Amino acid sequence: MKIKYNASKIKQSETSDKLKKVSRNIRNRRSVFANEFIKKEIPDKLLEEILINATWAPNHKMTEPWRFIVFKGKYLKEYGEYMAKYYTNFYSELSPEDQKEKLRYLANYPLNAACLIGVIMVRNTKINLPEWEEIAAVSSAVQNIALTCTAHKIGNYWSTKGVAIDYVAQFDLAENEKSLGLLYLGYHPEDLKSSKKKRTHLSKKVIYLE
Ligand SMILES: Cc1cc2nc3c(=O)[nH]c(=O)nc-3n(C[C@H](O)[C@H](O)[C@H](O)COP(=O)(O)O)c2cc1C
Secondary structure, X not given: OOOOOOHHHXXXXXXXXXXXXXXXXXXXXXXXXXXXXXXXXXXXXXXXXXXXXXXXXXXXXXXXXXXXXXXXXXXXXXXXXXXHHHOOOOOOOOOHHHHHHHHHHXXXXXXXXXXXXXXXXXXXXOOOOOHHHHHHHHXXXXXXXXXXXXXXXXXXXXXXXXXXXHHHHOOOOOOOEEXXXXXXXXXXXXXXXXXXXXXXXXXXXXXXXX
């Protein structure tokens, strides 16, 4: 169906001082990668709050199609070693020295995080929802984690590379479960330079039909 709309109707405020707390938190949420993290534990109570908020995500027919594995301590080391092994052949065109350096970087990378959270989608076996609805619900849970972290000045990002998916998949997943990768969580310096990534103007993303 061909539709007519008026793009000039859409104005986008850039005046961040006028943003309310919730908007500021949403717009301040940025992926912060583990090489920016500092050595600081996330208190257990706070981690619990982050995970509880995850479970308050909207979900169709209350299937609550998520499950999480918190990886800490020796598992960070284990994942680093897993990554280095996973990528052993990936850098074969580099000199042995450079290859060694890349693999060392990968092995140490997860050690920067306070914890990793494995994200698992749990398909409901009785209520047959389309998979995309379950993924959408899990993604909402992940966003709740990200926003709670931002409010507490905890950096975080979602890693969905094959290595992250495959690592989580090893932890006794049932037939109706699927690994959706890993979240990295960790504190960062207060003065961390904010990401330069911009968002496309609303006029290119929204139309109003009245
Ligand atoms: C479903 C999903 C998967 C992602 N997977 C990765 C990933 O594997 N590696 C990565 O570096 N970033 C990943 N990201 C983070 C994106 O790179 C990041 O959100 C995007 O660049 C926008 O930046 P911002 O989060 O700072 O706004 C993922 C984000 C989403 C929503």
